[in-house]
Every structure is written in C-alpha cells, then in structure tokens.
Amino acid sequence: MSFVRTGGVSLRYRPRAIVCTALLAVAAVALAVVMIGSGEFRLTPAEVLRTLAGDGAPADAFIVRQIRLPRAAAALAVGAALGLAGAIFQSLTRNPLGSPDFIGLSSGAATGVLAAIVLFGAGSAAAAGGAVAGALAAGALIYALTGRHGAHGQRLVLVGVGITAILTGVNGYLLTEARIEDAARAVLWLTGSLDGRDWADTGPLLAALAVLVPAVLLGCARPLRMLEMGDDAAHGLGVPVGRVRVALLAAAVLLVALAAAAAGPVAFVALTAPQLARRLTRTPGPNLLPSLCMGAALLTAADLLGQRAFPGHQLPAGVVTGLVGGGYLIWLLITQRRTGRL
Template sequence: MRTVIRGAGLSVRVYPRALIVGVLLLLAALAVALVNLTTGDFPVPVADVLRSLAGKGDAGTDFIVYELRLPRVLVTLLVGAALGASGAVFQSLTRNPLGSPDFIGLTTGAASGALIVMLIAGGGGAQVGAGAIVGCVITAVVVYLLAFRRGVQPFRLVLMGIGVSALLEALNSYLIYRARLNEAIAAQVWLIGSVNGRGWTEVVIAAVTVVLLLPTVVYFGRHLKLLALGDEMAVLHGVPVERSRAILALAAVGLSAGATAAAGPIAFVALAAPPLAARLSRSPSAGILPAAMMGAALLSAGDWAAQNTLPDVDMPVGIITAALGGVYLTWLLFRERGARR
C-alpha cells in the first residue's frame, strides 16, 4: 500500500508502513545512543546527559559527554546509517542478498588502502581514512571492469567481488606479516572494526559522507524497484538506466568508503540491515531510509553489547557484529534450504 503526494510539480510515493518502521527504528537508535552516553567507567544519569546536551550541564559532565562519549555515539549512528543504505543499494542492484560491500570486496579494498598508509607510508589519523576511501574506490573500479562483459550481470559482479576480496585478504595478511610487532597489532585492531576512541575527526568524515551521499541515494533509489525488473522494463517506464545505476553505485561506494574510513571494516551491518528492515516493513526490498535506520540501530545496539558483554572489557564492535553476522548467515542458509524443499 502506498500514498502519492503531489505538489509544486512533484509527486512523491510514500509507503506508510515503511515510513512508520523507519521512524521507529530511528527512535530506537537514538534511545540506544542515549543509553550509550550514560555508560562507561563513569556512569552518568540520563537526566544529567540531557542537561549537558541542552547546554546546562556542569563542567565534569560536559567533558565526559562531549569529549569522551558523544563522538563515539555519533560515529556509531552515522556509520551504521551509511552501511545500511549502501547495503540496500548493492543488494538491489545485484539482486542478491549477499551483494553487500562485505562480499563484493569494497570493505576489504578499503582495509587494504588503510593498511598501506599505516604500514608502508607510516601515516595515521586522517591519512588512514583517506587511504581507506581511495582503496575502496579503486577496488570498486577493478571489480566493475572485471565483471563488465556487454554490461554488468549481477552474478558476475558478486563472483568477481568475492575473488578480488580473497586476493586483497591475502595482501592484507602479507602486509601485517611483514610489519613490526607494534604496527601489526595496531593494524589488526583496526581491521576488526571499532568505534573505540573515535574523535571529532571521524565524526566529520562520517557526517560529510552521509550528508552528501545519502540524499543522492534516496533520490535515485526510487528507480531501484524498476531496475530490479530488468533494463527493458525500466526504460519503458522512463528510467535512465545506465545513469541511475552508475550514480547509485558510486554513491553506495562512497557511503561504504566513508564508513570504513571512520570506523574500520565493520562486518554484517550492510549485509543484514536491508533484509531485516524489509521484513519489518513487509516489503520484498527495503527502502533506503528504513535500511539506513536499521543499520544505525544495529550498530548502536552492537556497541552497547561490546561495552557491556564482559565486565571491565570494552570490545571492538566489529567482534559483536561479526558474531551476529555468522548467526545471520546460518539462518539465511537454513531458510533457503527450507524454501527449496
């Protein structure tokens, strides 16, 4: 069921259930984020956190909230939203539930770029983020060129992405193997994917990525359902197929690159957020915004679990998402097996 809103020469299709699901997921993500602001070595009551956010807190609370916790919380929300939206676009374009940045090599390519900067060029901070973005973009171009044969077939794109990802994993392992011990440990921690210790630099990277690219993905995302029906059907409905597909793919690559630059290669979120949002909205495919809100909620919940699963241990959130990803893939395989019987 959908509602069409017309005005000022524009018409917008609104799916009420998807809209409600998106709003509820956003509220859930913000609620978990608020809880995360209260959690840590120095617990802060919710009321004090709210006063601090309103500019009425004391100096000690302001320092804990603004300097220690708020950057981490904002990175978590923004990175989760970017990964969820990116996964929704790639799964729709490839018509494959495994067509996420994790499986088609983009996350691994971003990790390769970051490791080259860290272990060979000796860079850090924003330079590592820039290396991750460049690595992700180069990997996307290579996968596209390898998969191109009179156009790009979805299954070829996924298979080429898996192959390129395997090669890059080998490169990453070699870079860590040849590095000095302290550098190898730092690189391995970064590869897990974490929002621990993230500051305002990472917030800016993630925020610029989301603010610039998410509206583009939402605007052109209205063509995704027609593109899923085939190029001929999309052309008959007036969709500029090649332009829409190229813009969506580039924007999704940018979202994945920015997310990886800010928090490292966090697994599972881009893979699982779109189908979970689709199940809640009772749609065969998730809208971009519900998937983005699901990604933000999943990563925020994962960060809470990373901080509270083990006493006195602040685990990288990538460990939690990887564990959940294994459970999700197992469930997906059993579901497919049951559907074929």
C-alpha cells in the same frame, strides 16, 4: 498501501513502513543516549539530554560532549552509511548476499590501510585516507571487470568474491611483513572499533551523508525500484539504466569507504540491516531509509553491548557484529537453500 492526492499530484505511501522507520530512528537515538551515559562515570538519560541541551554541570559537559558524543555519533553515522550502502548493493545485485562484506570493498579498505601502515608507517589520518583509497580502487576494479552492462546481479557478486579472495591474500602478506607494532595497530583497525573516535574521524562521513542521503532518497529511490524489475523493464519505463547504476554504485562505494575510514571494516551491518528492515516493514523494494535507520540502530546496539557485556573488558563493535552477523549469515544461507534460491 495508501494514497494522498493534492491537486494534480498523487503520492503513495505505506503506513507500516513509515511507522517502522520512525521507530527505528527513535531506537537508534535512544541507544545512543544510553551509550553516552554508560561507563565508569554513569549518567542517566535525563542527565545526558540535559547536558546536550547545555544545562549540565561542567564535568558532565566535558565527558558527554568531548569524550562520549563523538563515539556515539560515529556509531550512528557508520551504521547508517553501511545500512544504506548495503540496501543499494543488494537491490542492484538482486541478491541478499550482495553486500560490501562479500564483494571486495571492505577488503579493499583493509588493503589500503595495511599498505599505508606497513609500507609507509602512516598515522591515523593517513591510514583513514588509505582506507578510502583502497575501497574506491576496489570498487573501480570490480566495475571495470564486470563491464558497464554487467555491474549487477550474480556477475557483480562473483567478481567481488574473487577480488575479496585476492585482497585477503595480499592483506595476509602485508601483515607478515609488518613490524610487531605496526601489525598490532593494523589488527586493531581490522576488527572494526569505535573506541577513541573523535569528530575528525567522523566529519568526512557526516558531510557525505548530508549530501548523499537526500540525493539517493530523492533522486534514485524510484529508479532503483524499477531496476529491480530488470534492465529492460526499467529502460522501457524511461530509466537511464547506465547512468543510474553508475551513480548508485559510486554513492554506495563512497559510503563504504568513508565508513571504513571512520571505524574500520565493521562486518555484517551492511548485510543484515537491509534484510531485517525489509522483514520489519514487509515492503518490497530497496527500503533505503528503513535500512539506513536499521544500520544505525544495529551498530549503536553492538557498540553498547560490547562495552557492557563483560564488565572490565570492552569488545570492539566489529567483534560483536561479526558474532551476531555470522549467525545471521548461516540462517540466511539455510533459508535460501530451502527456497531454492541457492
């Protein structure tokens, strides 16, 4: 750890964390550039950058800006939102399994979409609204069931797991009652896909990130670090525990809801990104910004892999993250068991 003193102000920082965060951000952008250049009409990274700068040919500009850039932006934004939300939840619960995948938010978003499609025949925009409403409703229900002073730790995880089980049953019932066409649309959304995404799909999430990321990093990072020491210790250090926890939960739930609306319930990014970021930086605490950058890099890499792994066939990004994240979850459970934390 290093310190910088300017006048009467002393700032501490960890050089390794800063370097790792910068490298993750560069990697995420580089992967996005490669992804934009991939496809039947291939472009080199130099051509992509030239086109983005306004110097490309008209055909290149159309393909890059109108078709591929929105998908790359969606991958970066959704991954960043899930990485940041996962870091917040894991820090609040003090549990590496405290992820939106397990505490009911992703299932709530799925229920909202299924209800919109199956019960009301909603189109894409209304289905996205259903995802936001479902995730927010699930978050409010979980908070109500855990109680104001219980929305942390094992209680939050256990209540979330119960909500997930209930909503999974509801989702299965809605699928059985749907018409074949509606069920096919719903299943495609439930896999978590970035295919065909445009600026209208990603715009609300980008706007939320522009507001919530600075607010969380500048206003809540230090209180969140103190909350990891326990409520009593944080309260003794002057942290308004209740208000900070509610604000962080609201921010994380909103990020997950908008990410689900943009791309569907992409699995395991919120689970793996904070853990990988912490291992990379070797820094205790929430690691909010490294987790954000790690999430963006992971989802962009997953979407790129899904496009190029099997020539002639594309895998949805959610399938790739599910395959990789499932293996990571097994490894994490084995590790937790060996260390006596499970």
